[in-house]
Amino acid sequence: MKQTTLCYLDNGTQYLMLHRVKKANDASHDKWIGVGGKCEGDESPDECMVREVREETGLEVTRWRYRGIVTFVSDTWPSEYMHLFTATTWRGILADDCREGDLAWIDKSRLGSLELWEGDRLFLRLLLDEGAPFFSMKLVYRADTLVEARIDGRELSFQSQEC
Numbered sequence: 001m002k003q004t005t006l007c008y009l010d011n012g013t014q015y016l017m018l019h020r021v022k023k024a025n026d027a028s029h030d031k032w033i034g035v036g037g038k039c040e041g042d043e044s045p046d047e048c049m050v051r052e053v054r055e056e057t058g059l060e061v062t063r064w065r066y067r068g069i070v071t072f073v074s075d076t077w078p079s080e081y082m083h084l085f086t087a088t089t090w091r092g093i094l095a096d097d098c099r100e101g102d103l104a105w106i107d108k109s110r111l112g113s114l115e116l117w118e119g120d121r122l123f124l125r126l127l128l129d130e131g132a133p134f135f136s137m138k139l140v141y142r143a144d145t146l147v148e149a150r151i152d153g154r155e156l157s158f159q160s161q162e163c
Contacts, residue, residue: 002080005049006036007064008127009057009087014105016057017114018098027077032106032114036082045083053087056098063089067127068135070119075142086127118146122156 009016017032035056039048045066053061064087072080094103106114111124119139126132137156140148149156 002078003039003045003048003083004036004080005039005045005052005083005085006034007049007053007061007085007087008034008124009053009059009061009090011105014107015111016094016103017106017111018056018101018103020101030115031120032116033120034084035103046085049083049085053090054092056095056100057103058095059090059092061087061090063087066134067132068123068137070123071136071138072119073138073140076144077141084123084127119149122149122151126151 016035018035019032020030035053036049037052037056039045040051043051046064049064050061053059064085066083066085068084070082070084072082108128111128112121116124119137119141122139123135123137126135136152138148138150139146
């Protein structure tokens with residue numbers, strides 16, 4: 001199973017989001033997501049996240065928190081384990097261009113209005129709660145439709161959820 005990372009850089013009132021509009025055959029085309037990508041070789045999830053943030057944003061993350069792991073199962077795309085992070089400290093200057101899409105600081109209160117994966121709305125609610133414990137989430141999709149969600153083994157209700 002593929003291993004990936006996703007990081008939400010947090011400046012206090014906003015998350016750095018990536019609008020996926022530049023790559024062909026992108027499962028997340030036109031969606032807004034955090035910054036991340038596939039783990040390479042013997043990289044740990046932390047090492048992968050730091051590298052991916054640097055490659056996509058030009059920023060070097062210096063303080064982060066490993067928030068949870070999401071197991072994605074799909075009938076269309078390969079299954080994956082996605083390691084979720086939030087970062088509160090970094091150095092450098094935000095890149096003007098990202099090969100994956102357009103980067104933008106988005107107010108946390110506006111996240112629910114973005115074009116997001118339905119499952120992302122579920123874990124973003126947990127990320128927005130700084131006191132939320134580490135979690136394991138499973139998201140099952142048929143095509144682009146979320147059909148099952150579990151957190152720490154318990155079924156989640158997910159109809160019409162907002163961030």
